Amino acid sequence: MVTAVRVMTLNVWNNRGDAEARMALIKAGLRRLEPDLVAFQEVLPDQLPDLINGTRLHGTHQSQTVATEPPHADRYGGTAIATRWPHRIAEALNQRGTDASDIPWLTLAALVPLPELGDVLFIAPTTSFRLEAEAQRERQVLALSDLDARRRTALPTVMAGDFNADPDAACIRYLTGRQSLAGHSTHFHDAWEVAGSGPGHTWTAENPQAAEDIERLVRQPGHRSRFDYVFVGSPHAHPHAYARVRHAELAFDKPVGGVWASDHYGVVADVEVGKKDGPTKAI
Template identity: 75%
Template sequence: MVTQLRVVTLNVWNTRGDAAARTALINAELRRLEPDLVALQEVLPEQLPGLIEGTGLHGTHQSQTSATAPPYVDRYGGTAIATRQPHRVAEVLDQRGPNAPDVPWLTLAALVPVRPTQSAVPGIAQPELGDILFIAPTTSFRLDAEAERERQVLALTDLEARHRTALPTIMAGDFNADSDASSIRYLTGRQSLSGRGTHFHDAWEVAGSGPGHTWSVDNPLAAEDIETLVRQPGHRRRLDYVFIGSPHTHPLAFARVRRTRLAFDKAPDGVWASDHYGVVADLEVGWMGSSSVTPASAT
């Protein structure tokens, strides 16, 4: 049995700017893309219903899952997930630390049932492939916070190990680090941290085209914060990722990345969805020995 999954991640930029117009644009694009797994960052609790209205997605905001209310969450928002199939939250991880006390974004880990794309026998429902672990993190944002991000990705791999299923884990979010940073190098198996190693596939590296910058001066909504936080011209970075669990930890299954591209990177009618661009990854998921299916045409 094989199925196709579409994964989307987007930093929503809370309620800054014309929040109503941006929410409508994000909602329209989610309806068009019809994703199966969505990771959203910087979302206020009251925003989530409008973002996923009419999409058929089941949403959970971090405020619904934890008694913890990190500082500034009412201003900068928190993490949310939305899934095509109803999900079960397995754990909520608070990533704040001594050098990052003001990070209001909790990490959500959820178990999501995966169903075959279509039945082999018309009219006969196929059994589910099983649960897949979907993790939605956000790490520390400051340029000088790579040590905190190292600590945070180590905690992410511990979280993943606690709830890992046989199907490859999918992790998507705003990691606030470019691909050459130690935190991302660790996740992609290029270096160790604290004597530890791991490996996830970076969906953009597998099937993306071009640099894949998601936070760029080319986006007017990002330009002001780039000036405040970076103060250098021409700043463009790839901060948003979709990671796929490795065969080393999922030997019996696969999640092949068929296509990865940017989303929310245009401004219809002059409206930008966010200060970040999003990432969309199309995956083919199944058990080793299963027959592949031809991926549907991307929309």
């Protein structure tokens, strides 16, 4: 049995800009793209129900998982997930530290039952945003791999979110198995690297919604970064199952009627998930 799963990640950009017009555009895109697993970042609690209304998606906002919200969550929003099949939250991970105390985003990990296959672990993180915060992001991705090890199922883990780091950053190199951190190593497949076309930039000065923050944070002309990712687990961690990335593309990367959906472009990946019988041979 193989299940086709469409995974999407999108930074909603809370209520900045013309939020009403942007939310209408995102809602229309969700209905057109029909994703099965969605990771939202910077979404306000009252935005999530409206975004997924009429989509048959089941949503959970980070505010539903904790007694006390992190600072600034009321302004910048938090992490949320939406899934085609009813999910249950396995863990909500607070990755704030003494050097990242203003980060209002939690990581949500949910168990999602895929038809006839069983549960898949879906992790939706957002990591520290400052250019100089790579040390924080390294600690955060180490915590993500620990979370995966605690909660993973037989099916390959799916992880999607805004990592605020390009593919050559240490945190992303760690996740894709290209380097170790603090004596630890792991491996996920980067869906864009497997099946995307072109550079896949998701935070770029070409997007007018991003231009102000790029000027404030980067102050270099023509800045472009690939910050948003879909990852799937490795056969080394899931020897009796697979998640084959068949296609990856950008979403919300063009204006509609002069409106840009967000300051980030989204990423959509089509993944075939199935089980493999018999032993796995070592190379």
